[in-house]
Amino acid sequence: MTEFRRIGVLTSGGDAPGMNAAVRAVTRSALLGGVEVMGIYGGYQGLMEDDMKLFTSKDVAGIVSHGGTILYSARSEEFKTEAGMAKAIAVCRKNHIDGIVAIGGDGTFRGATDLSTRGIKTVGIPGTIDNDISSTDYTIGFDTAMNTVIQLIDKIRDTCESHARCDVVEVMGRNAGDIAIQTGLATGAVAIAVGEIPFDEKSAIERIRNARNNGKRNFIVVVAEGKKNFAEGFTERIEAQTGVESRFTRLGHVQRGGSPTLRDRVTASLMGEYAVDKLFQGMSDIVVCERNSNIVSMNIGFALNVDRLFKGKMTDEEKAKIAPEDLAKMEEICIERQTKKMQLYNTAKITCL
Numbered sequence: 001m002t003e004f005r006r007i008g009v010l011t012s013g014g015d016a017p018g019m020n021a022a023v024r025a026v027t028r029s030a031l032l033g034g035v036e037v038m039g040i041y042g043g044y045q046g047l048m049e050d051d052m053k054l055f056t057s058k059d060v061a062g063i064v065s066h067g068g069t070i071l072y073s074a075r076s077e078e079f080k081t082e083a084g085m086a087k088a089i090a091v092c093r094k095n096h097i098d099g100i101v102a103i104g105g106d107g108t109f110r111g112a113t114d115l116s117t118r119g120i121k122t123v124g125i126p127g128t129i130d131n132d133i134s135s136t137d138y139t140i141g142f143d144t145a146m147n148t149v150i151q152l153i154d155k156i157r158d159t160c161e162s163h164a165r166c167d168v169v170e171v172m173g174r175n176a177g178d179i180a181i182q183t184g185l186a187t188g189a190v191a192i193a194v195g196e197i198p199f200d201e202k203s204a205i206e207r208i209r210n211a212r213n214n215g216k217r218n219f220i221v222v223v224a225e226g227k228k229n230f231a232e233g234f235t236e237r238i239e240a241q242t243g244v245e246s247r248f249t250r251l252g253h254v255q256r257g258g259s260p261t262l263r264d265r266v267t268a269s270l271m272g273e274y275a276v277d278k279l280f281q282g283m284s285d286i287v288v289c290e291r292n293s294n295i296v297s298m299n300i301g302f303a304l305n306v307d308r309l310f311k312g313k314m315t316d317e318e319k320a321k322i323a324p325e326d327l328a329k330m331e332e333i334c335i336e337r338q339t340k341k342m343q344l345y346n347t348a349k350i351t352c353l
Contacts, residue, residue, distance in 0.1 A: 002121070002282035005096040006036040008052065011069040012043035012104035012111065015256055016127045016141025018264030019069040019103055024060040025272025026101045031057055033280055038097055043104070044111050045076035048087045052095065064265055067144070067258045075107070085114055092120050099279045101272070103127045103140070106307055113285050113300040121284035123275040124300060127268075129256055132176035134310035134337055135303035136289035140271065142178070143263040145255045149183040152251055157187070157218050166190075166208060166219035166246040168235040172255045173224045175311070179255070180224035181341065185348035190219045192348050193234070195226035197341075201234065207352065209242045219244060270295050302326065310334040 009026045011019050027037045037055045040047050053059070063070055078084035092100075092115075099121035102112040105128040112122035126133045129145035149171050156167050173179040177194025184192035190211065191204035208219055221238070223231040232248050239246040260268070271288045274295050278286060286297040298306075305322065308314040309330050319327060 002280060004030075004035045004098045004279070006038055006054075007099040007101060007276070007279060008038040008040045008047070008092070008095075008097045009055075009071070009101045010040035010043050010047060010103070011071045011073050011127065012102060012108040013073060013075065014105065014128060014130075015068045015073050016129050016139070017067040017144035017256070017258055017260035018140035018268040019071075019127045020060075020063040020066045021260060021265045021268035022103050022125055022127065022140060022272040023069070023071060024064055025269040026276055027055050027060045028057055029273045029276040031055075033276065035280075038095060039071055040100075042072050042074040043076065043108075044079040044084075044088065045074040046072070047091055047100075048076070048079060048084055050091045050094070064269075065259050067256075067260060069103075073104075079111060085118065088115065089118050089120065099123075099284070101125060101275045101279070105130075105139075106133060106304060109287055109300050109304060112287075113304075116285035116300070121279055121282075122286075122300075123278055123284070123297075124287040125268075125271045125275055126287065126289070129172065129179070130174045130176050131178040132174055133287075133303070134307040134334065135287060135298050136291065137293075137337075137340075138267060138290040140264055140268045141256075141260070144258060144261045145172070146179055146183050146186070147261055148255050148258055149179060149251060150186055152254070153183065153187045153189075153220055153222070156249060157220055160218035160220065163245065164217040166221065166235075166238050166242075166244045168221040168223060168231050168238070168246065168248050170223045170225055170231045170248070170250045172251070172253075173226055175226040177224040177226060178341070180222045181344050181348060184220075184222035185344060185351070187220055187222070188352065189222045189348065190352050191221045192223075192345065193221070193227050193230060194224040194345075195228070197345055199227070201237070205238060205241050208238060208244060212242060212244055302330070306330045306333050310337060
């Protein structure tokens with residue numbers, strides 16, 4: 001077991017329900033192992049500014065049910081610079097911090113690997129409602145956000161039924177359509193449009209028209225925000241081509257808030273405890289992932305490359321620099337993830353009416 005004096009825990013990037021459960025698990029797991037914990041406020045910006053507090057078990061009591069993050073969050077351009085990184089390392093040395101658990105998205109992990117290369121052991125935990133970290137099947141906050149969307153769409157459907165309307169609902173997810181696909185399936189949406197899957201607009205409008213002719217009064221269309229400049233115009237085209245009165249609703253940041261669901265509390269707790277255990281084993285520069293219902297770890301650099309490959313951001317030149325066996329593993333993960341996404345999308349299309 002690697003000897004630690006203290007570890008730090010921070011949250012970075014967009015907040016997500018379940019982050020507090022992860023902070024709680026990290027804190028209590030470390031304290032149980034005889035290691036002190038510094039709660040770092042405001043992400044990497046707070047780390048550079050030495051904005052932190054020595055946590056006791058009492059500091060994390062009762063937070064498992066709270067949304068948001070008690071450690072707050074901020075984005076920092078300064079941290080990406082050598083000067084900013086030097087400042088962060090100096091703060092770690094001053095406070096006797098030997099390791100950090102960083103909870104957030106891909107930007108958070110890039111910061112963690114920068115700290116690792118400079119001697120501060122790091123473990124990342126995926127926390128984002130978007131579920132857009134390709135190396136893991138699941139990210140903390142995703143389930144809560146989807147349940148919020150379901151509750152809101154169910155309310156919207158009530159008024160659609162009353163007035164025989166269609167409502168085009170735009171949901172979050174950044175450039176990923178995971179929230180849209182799964183909530184669209186769960187709410188019986190007549191159509192789902194996401195940025196990463198071709199959308200047959202003509203077929204969707206025909207389904208609405210046929211369903212209206214068969215007596216259906218309410219229609220829900222779910223659109224991912226990653227399908228840029230689409231939802232509002234599509235709303236207008238639905239009404240013009242079907243005669244169904246149509247409205248557009250953007251749910252916005254309400255999707256990030258609220259008390260985390262059971263799944264997010266449990267997953268966050270498992271990941272937090274796992275992260276501390278890996279630090280104590282001397283491991284660093286890794287991200288905690290859920291793969292096929294198991295909690296596992298993956299090298300951050302590998303995970304970031306999987307994400308770039310899945311999102312089509314990796315050039316042929318970059319691929320050529322990766323060892324063939326590693327590239328094959330990355331491609332396998334990408335295929336598996338896309339297959340699952342398409343299965344859900346196709347089921348939604350089959351069951352939409």
